[in-house]
Amino acid sequence: MTTVLKLGGSVITHKEHERRLATDRLAVVARTLERHAEADLVVIIGGGSFGHPPAERHGISTDIGSTDPGAIAEVHAAMLDLVTSVVDHLIDAGVSAIAFHPLSFARRDGTQLTLSLDAVAAAISEGFVPVIHGDGVLTTGEGVTILSGDDLVVQCAQEFDAVRVGLCTDVPGVLDAEGAVIERITGYNEVASMLGDSEMTDVTGGMAAKVETLLSLKRQASVFDLDGLDRFLDGGQPGTSIVPTD
Amino acid sequence: MTTVLKLGGSVITHKEHERRLATDRLAVVARTLERHAEADLVVIIGGGSFGHPPAERHGISTDIGSTDPGAIAEVHAAMLDLVTSVVDHLIDAGVSAIAFHPLSFARRDGTQLTLSLDAVAAAISEGFVPVIHGDGVLTTGEGVTILSGDDLVVQCAQEFDAVRVGLCTDVPGVLDAEGAVIERITGYNEVASMLGDSEMTDVTGGMAAKVETLLSLKRQASVFDLDGLDRFLDGGQPGTSIVPTD
Numbered sequence: 001m002t003t004v005l006k007l008g009g010s011v012i013t014h015k016e017h018e019r020r021l022a023t024d025r026l027a028v029v030a031r032t033l034e035r036h037a038e039a040d041l042v043v044i045i046g047g048g049s050f051g052h053p054p055a056e057r058h059g060i061s062t063d064i065g066s067t068d069p070g071a072i073a074e075v076h077a078a079m080l081d082l083v084t085s086v087v088d089h090l091i092d093a094g095v096s097a098i099a100f101h102p103l104s105f106a107r108r109d110g111t112q113l114t115l116s117l118d119a120v121a122a123a124i125s126e127g128f129v130p131v132i133h134g135d136g137v138l139t140t141g142e143g144v145t146i147l148s149g150d151d152l153v154v155q156c157a158q159e160f161d162a163v164r165v166g167l168c169t170d171v172p173g174v175l176d177a178e179g180a181v182i183e184r185i186t187g188y189n190e191v192a193s194m195l196g197d198s199e200m201t202d203v204t205g206g207m208a209a210k211v212e213t214l215l216s217l218k219r220q221a222s223v224f225d226l227d228g229l230d231r232f233l234d235g236g237q238p239g240t241s242i243v244p245t246d
Numbered sequence: 247m248t249t250v251l252k253l254g255g256s257v258i259t260h261k262e263h264e265r266r267l268a269t270d271r272l273a274v275v276a277r278t279l280e281r282h283a284e285a286d287l288v289v290i291i292g293g294g295s296f297g298h299p300p301a302e303r304h305g306i307s308t309d310i311g312s313t314d315p316g317a318i319a320e321v322h323a324a325m326l327d328l329v330t331s332v333v334d335h336l337i338d339a340g341v342s343a344i345a346f347h348p349l350s351f352a353r354r355d356g357t358q359l360t361l362s363l364d365a366v367a368a369a370i371s372e373g374f375v376p377v378i379h380g381d382g383v384l385t386t387g388e389g390v391t392i393l394s395g396d397d398l399v400v401q402c403a404q405e406f407d408a409v410r411v412g413l414c415t416d417v418p419g420v421l422d423a424e425g426a427v428i429e430r431i432t433g434y435n436e437v438a439s440m441l442g443d444s445e446m447t448d449v450t451g452g453m454a455a456k457v458e459t460l461l462s463l464k465r466q467a468s469v470f471d472l473d474g475l476d477r478f479l480d481g482g483q484p485g486t487s488i489v490p491t492d
Contacts, residue, residue: 069342069374073333076345080326087319096315098390099322104350107368116362122353122384128315138368144344 002040002124002160003233006153009048009134010170011226012086018053019078021085028226029168030093033129036233037095040124042156046149047134050082051075055146062151065142072136072144076103083133090131098128102135102147109140113147115155124160132156150213157217165221166232167210172225173239174211186245188212214242248286248370248406249479252399255294255380256416257472258332264299265324267331274472275414276339279375282479283341286370288402292395293380296328297321301392308397311388318382318390322349329379336377344374348381348393355386359393361401370406378402396459403463411467412478413456418471419485420457432491434458460488 007029014020033041047055055061058071066072083099090097100123105116120130137147157165173181176194185191191211207223214221221242222228228238253275260266279287293301301307304317312318329345336343346369351362369376383393403411419427422440431437437457453469460467467488468474474484 067342067373069333069337069344072344073330073337077330080330084319084323084326087315091315091319096313098315098318098349100350101347102350103344103365104346104348105362105365107365114364116351116364118360118362119349119351119353119384122386125386126384126389127313128384128389138365138372140368140371143372143374 002042002162003164003166004042004044004153004157004160004162005166005233006044006046006149006168007086008167008169009046009050009052009149011168012045013048013050013082015049018049019081020049021082023089025226026086026089027093029229030089030095032229032233033090034094035230039233041129042120042124042160042162043097043129043131044149044152044156045083045086045131045133047079048082050078051134051146054078060136060144060146062146062148065139065145067143075136075146076101079133079135083131087131090129096128097131098123100130100132102132102137102152103144106135106137106147107139108137108145108147113137113151113155115159117156117159121160150210154213154217157219162219165214165217165219166229167214167221167223168229168232169223169225171207172228173223174207182240184241184243185211185215186243188215211242215244218244248288248408249410249412250288250290250399250403250406250408251412251479252290252292252395252414253332254413254415255292255296255298255395257414258291259294259296259328261295264295265327266295267328269335271472272332272335273339275475276335276341278475278479279336280340281476285479287375288366288370288406288408289343289375289377290395290398290402291329291332291377291379293325294328296324297380297392300324306382306390306392308392308394311385311391313389321382321392322347325379325381329377333377336375342374343377344369346376346378348378348383348398349390352381352383352393353385354383354391354393359383359397359401361405363402363405367406396456400459400463403465408465411460411463411465413460413467413469414475414478415469415471417453418474419469420453428486430487430489431457431461432489434461457488461490464490
């Protein structure tokens with residue numbers, strides 16, 4: 001009964017300042033996760049102001065790779081820094097967190113992403129909460145491309161057959177053209193026009209892409225902000241529920 | 247035609263000072279590897295004064311595990327620190343190095359160690375030199391135990407069907423009772439008594455254990471110090487050659 005929870009980069013970092021942790025929000029996350037210590041949880045974190053700036057500087061994206069070892073090391077080091085801080089905060093709050101680094105266990109060949117999740121599964125079996133971060137990924141013919149947190153959500157939800165998927169973001173849900181939270185989305189067409197107008201984008205895909213991805217998962221998913229995290233982990237449906245009907 | 251090269255912790259760190267890099271020796275290593283950039287190489291690094299002290303403080307060993315996430319994170323962070331520095335030195339010298347973290351892709355069940363080496367293999371295919379470090383490893387029923395560099399040597403030599411295995415240590419080879427380098431070892435019995443007298447031990451097994459392990463690999467192996475590294479990478483046999491005959 002695994003739950004996959006993504007903590008967006010905009011939740012745990014200050015997006016406007018490179019490599020600045022949002023320690024207040026991270027403390028809230030840590031306390032909330034600790035209250036749900038019984039949950040069988042896989043946590044995924046986005047790059048926020050740690051991973052994105054060096055990736056952009058070096059022109060590395062989810063599509064365009066790099067063979068420059070210095071560039072690859074810089075992106076990876078930034079994400080090691082972030083995940084180490086996040087895991088330290090979680091541990092301080094009483095969560096048995098362990099960091100996992102996808103550059104070490106993922107590979108991409110064209111559009112095919114493969115994760116070797118043996119160690120992550122072992123961590124769950126041993127009672128730990130794996131924390132996996134956006135990272136570089138070895139990619140056939142490209143060197144290293146960027147593996148986004150959203151791609152990790154998709155793959156982990158499928159591989160662990162997650163019963164619930166949660167995206168904790170900096171907005172209270174998927175918003176309509178008037179800025180109100182859409183409570184329930186069952187198909188992409190019903191919201192496409194609204195999302196097209198939205199300004200919510202980041203380096204690895206805006207909200208429209210997130211909704212499309214979550215719908216493709218064919219499992220119950222929620223998009224919410226930090227205020228909704230406790231309710232989500234409690235089994236509730238804060239923010240926007242994404243419930244594919246087909 | 248893969249070569250597995252282990253850089254002992256006593257080569258790249260100052261064993262007597264916790265978390266102190268041996269930058270002079272590391273610079274020699276980096277320049278030497280750069281001169282052999284054409285080699286199909288897997289580099290493995292020991293923990294030295296980075297990984298061993300926190301592991302000892304928390305009572306974690308290759309046999310005894312820990313479920314304390316703080317202890318696990320501390321050992322892992324020390325090794326992230328070491329491998330990041332080593333990789334940075336290699337990159338600065340012109341080697342296309344990428345760090346790999348076994349806590350993310352290894353698991354142990356009893357005496358059975360399993361490494362998911364897909365990403366490491368992809369790195370080699372893409373022209374990079376993987377640098378894998380001693381680390382924690384998820385272990386069934388134990389939480390996390392220590393995965394030594396020597397265990398990584400064995401597993402990687404087998405998985406990549408290495409043609410040559412080199413152990414770069416702080417001694418010029420396997421020494422006899424008089425401190426002279428033994429040129430050639432073809433079986434354990436011929437050296438057992440000499441190695442029993444030796445004082446060369448470290449946390450994850452002394453020289454006797456290393457020789458026994460290398461013999462069990464059934465492939466050409468060498469034990470040498472930093473002065474022998476260039477000759478080894480050139481295809482020569484510095485220090486002690488370990489050539490199993492059966």
